[in-house]
Amino acid sequence: MPKRRIQSLKARMLMVNIGFVLLAFAIVIGAFNVVMDTYIKSTTTEQLLTVVNYADTSTTEAQPNQNVVDNAPRGIFNTHPSSFTIKQDNTVTTPTGTSKLDQTISKQIADALETDNVNLNHLHNYRFVVNNRTFYLESSKTTNNETLIVYLDISGITNFSRMVNFILISVAGVVILLLSLAVTLITGRIVKPLSDLAQFASRIGKGDFTPLDENFDSQELATLATAMNTTASELKNSEQNQRTFFQNASHELRTPLMAVKSYAEGIAYDVMEPKMAAKVIMTETDHMSELVEDLLASSRLADLSHEQKMVMTDLRELVKDAVMEQQPIAEKGALKLAFKVPNRVVKLPINYKAMYRALSNLLSNALRYADTTIEVTLQQTKKEITLSVANDGAAIDPTELPHLFERFYKGRGGLHGIGLAMVKSIVNQHAGEITIERHDDKTYFIMHFNRD
Secondary structure: OOOOOOOOHHHHHHHHHHHHHHHHHHHHHHHHHHHHHHHHHHHHHHHHHHHHHHHHHHOOOOOOOHHHHHOOOOOOOOOOOEEEEEOOOOOEEOOOOOOHHHHHHHHHHHHHHHHOOOOHHHOOOEEEEEOOEEEEEEEEEOOOOOEEEEEEEOHHHHHHHHHHHHHHHHHHHHHHHHHHHHHHHHHHHHHHHHHHHHHHHHHHHOOOOOOOOOOOOOHHHHHHHHHHHHHHHHHHHHHHHHHHHHHHHHHHHHHHHHHHHHHHHHHHOOOOOHHHHHHHHHHHHHHHHHHHHHHHHHHHHHHHHHHOOOEEEEHHHHHHHHHHHHHHHHHHOOOEEEEEOOOOOOEEEEOHHHHHHHHHHHHHHHHHHOOOEEEEEEEEOOOEEEEEEEEOOOOOOOOOHHHOOOOOOOOOOOOOOOHHHHHHHHHHHOOEEEEEEEEOOEEEEEEEEEOO
């Protein structure tokens, strides 16, 4: 398939608008000329026939005098008809009283008819041009078997028609010129902002997320610029988060790796008891495995927003499954783990694996900080569904609250700072919100979901 030729916006707008103007004026000029020619032909025919018939009925002479022709009814053009007679020997005679100018014109017409070898017996509304003057002719036989030619000079009308055509063409030229100037100005005001936006997009592609500081007159361009600035800001934050993520992940992995290396060297150089060193190595390896698993889970969550594999699920079953999984750990730590769910079905479209992971992370967090009791509560109202995990441990330091859901932020007694960040990401992808409350000597992590 041949590659389509790319045109500038200015050239395209000029071609389209000029094309429409030319087409419109061509239709107007064409229609005017067709109507004018038809009108001239029909009216001259009617007037010439009227003059010929009047002359035939108003005189018994072989040749009418000019007064008879002058007194014939005038047509719509109110023009002055004239006549002359061509005898059998091709001599030309004009009526009595004919002016010298009309005699000269009559002689010129007769000579031109003879030169062009025109059949004089069939002159009916015959258009004839002599010396740049336009005439309509009508012929009639006289009693002497001579040919009476009545003619009408329509040069004034044809000149008027040409003048109108010239005016229309001139107006079209002026309109095209003004239109070209207008299109140039308009496209200039459009193309420059588009060029600025294109350069901004190019800068974003190169990693320069500096906002575009432009005030556009067009609402559409202003909206586009705002959207691009928002995108640039989000990309900047994403890049910063990614950089921070890799820095923190490297740090979190470096610590256990250094411990593993140190204890492995201790075993190699017989400076550490092998069993004790192996136990530490296994502990640090488990720590790294858990971290890697959380990193992989966090990476998979990024794909959830694109896949959106949501299934309508009874959240009561989700709560029961998650609590049952954590129950042995709670019992091992001498903690009471209880849950409370409604008797009626509580349905919500969710990605089961992701939501299960979020609830499990909240339970794991509660198991680390609870003193004696952990409570999981599922509730629903007309507007929302809430799922909370409460523990009776110590209150969270107020300075830590704004950072608890940040990736790799570790509060008091935390592990590697991914669990709560993952919970918030999952809740957000389900169009929900997570909050933290403290009352009745308990800390509540509450997930809120709209029922709409």
